[in-house]
Amino acid sequence: MNAERNDQIKVVRADYADPGHAAALVMVLDAYASERAGGSDPLSAFAKANLVRELAARPQAYSVLAFDGTAPVGLVNCIEGFSTFACKPLVNVHDVAVLASHRGRGIAALMLAEAERIALERGAVKMTLEVLSGNSGAVRLYERIGFAGYALDPAMGTAQFMQKWLA
Known part of the structure; x- marks a missing residue:
């Protein structure tokens, strides 16, 4: 990471009630969704209009934003879950996005460090x-x-992430 190139980068926990943070969250997530790694499909008008309000309604959700000066350049969305084996919270990192113009500068690592700090503050046992x-x-x-890959017993292999769309 080039510290000189990151001296203007500021990483903050998103305030869903702040209109600037709300706009930054939607803009960065939409840019990511529009790229191949994000599925190549921009956010729907519904998602753009409702995402921040829906995140704010969920106390288990939090987001981290990165700004280069005043320009939003990165986002991490996290959702708290629960580890039944540890009987403690866990945090799933749901989205990690850095604008193409700012990749390779260590911004994702900075945001994930802040997400981890918040997870620890919440008493989380792990992040996924x-x-x-x-x-x-x-x-x-x-x-x-x-x-690292998730495994309980190496002989059983690592976990696979699967999905099933519901309507």
Whole structure:
């Protein structure tokens, strides 16, 4: 990470009631969703209009934003869950996005460090995330900062992330 290039980067916990933070969250997430790694489909008008209000209505959700000066350049969305084995909260990192113009500067690592600080503040026992296997840059970052494949018993293999759409 080039510290000189990051001296203008500010990482903050998003305030969903702040219109500037709300706009930044939607803008960065929409940019990510529009890229191949985000599915190549911009956010719907419904998501753009309702996302921040819906996040704010969920006390288990929090977001971290990165700004270059006053320009939003990054976002991490987190949702608290619960580890039944540990009987403690866990935090799922649901979205990690940095605008293409600012990648390679360590911004995602800075935001994830803040997300981890908040997770610890909440008493979380671990953080989880999903990443596409073809997103090698993200995989390298996550491994470098301590994430690893989930396994209880190596003989049973690592967990797979699966989904089922409901209507």
